[in-house]
Amino acid sequence: MLRIDILTCVPALFAGPFSHSILKRAQEKGLVQIAIHDLRDFTTDRHQQVDDYPFGGGAGMVLKVEPIAAAIRHLQSQRPYDRLIYLTPEGRHLDQHLANELSLCQNLLLLAGHYKGVDQRVRDLFITHEVSIGDYVLSGGELPAMVLVDAVVRLLPGVLGDETSALTDSFQDGLLEPPIYTRPADFEGHRVPDILLSGHFAQIDRWRDEQAYEKTRRLRPDLLADAD
Ligand code: SAM
Numbered sequence: 001m002l003r004i005d006i007l008t009c010v011p012a013l014f015a016g017p018f019s020h021s022i023l024k025r026a027q028e029k030g031l032v033q034i035a036i037h038d039l040r041d042f043t044t045d046r047h048q049q050v051d052d053y054p055f056g057g058g059a060g061m062v063l064k065v066e067p068i069a070a071a072i073r074h075l076q077s078q079r080p081y082d083r084l085i086y087l088t089p090e091g092r093h094l095d096q097h098l099a100n101e102l103s104l105c106q107n108l109l110l111l112a113g114h115y116k117g118v119d120q121r122v123r124d125l126f127i128t129h130e131v132s133i134g135d136y137v138l139s140g141g142e143l144p145a146m147v148l149v150d151a152v153v154r155l156l157p158g159v160l161g162d163e164t165s166a167l168t169d170s171f172q173d174g175l176l177e178p179p180i181y182t183r184p185a186d187f188e189g190h191r192v193p194d195i196l197l198s199g200h201f202a203q204i205d206r207w208r209d210e211q212a213y214e215k216t217r218r219l220r221p222d223l224l225a226d227a228d
Pocket of ligand 1: 115118144
């Protein structure tokens with residue numbers, strides 16, 4: 001079973017996405033355990049202050065090293081972590097390769113930053129990997145942590161109803177997914193391609209491969225170049 005611990009100063013943000021649909025079922029089935037930890041619980045002052053002004057001046061607050069260090073040390077005393085990941089726009093881009101890699105881990109610790117980010121000493125002393133969900137800046141690392149968790153958890157065996165479903169998704173084979181359809185076969189004169197109604201499954205597979213390749217060539221030629 002995969003265990004994911006998430007450190008945040010806004011734990012309430014995680015309530016929705018982890019309490020519904022596939023992520024909820026994965027937890028109920030015991031395939032993943034997700035624990036959200038409030039950094040404020042690791043403060044020692046009366047105001048439970050997790051942030052402070054940056055040394056040297058400048059705009060924005062910085063998440064303090066002490067509560068994060070205390071939280072990480074507390075969690076590390078309970079289990080060894082394969083990776084301690086800080087979500088940051090400066091990190092390695094999250095892609096399907098990385099999601100596959102992380103799905104093979106047993107214990108992950110994710111740190112969501114906030115404000116201007118975290119004190120550099122957190123990164124120097126504790127973080128083993130830094131991950132970004134794209135070249136744009138969000139207000140906090142909570143949404144990126146949720147994106148990472150979703151991408152990873154749906155790859156765990158038993159999480160998706162149809163075992164092969166994740167394997168046929170875009171990027172798994174370096175291609176985008178072919179077009180998909182469901183009933184009705186005719187919507188206001190727009191018909192589903194005949195081949196999909198033919199029952200010839202070998203031909204359907206071939207058609208899907210061709211469509212996936214063609215769509216990738218049109219929309220994401222960089223993926224084909226990567227495969228060379
Ligand atoms: N000052 C930081 C910078 O320029 O890189 C941005 C700080 S951002 C406002 C606050 C937090 O959001 C970051 O500490 C990080 O945890 C998270 N974050 C923002 N954008 C992100 C992204 N694209 N990928 C991963 N995490 C991100």
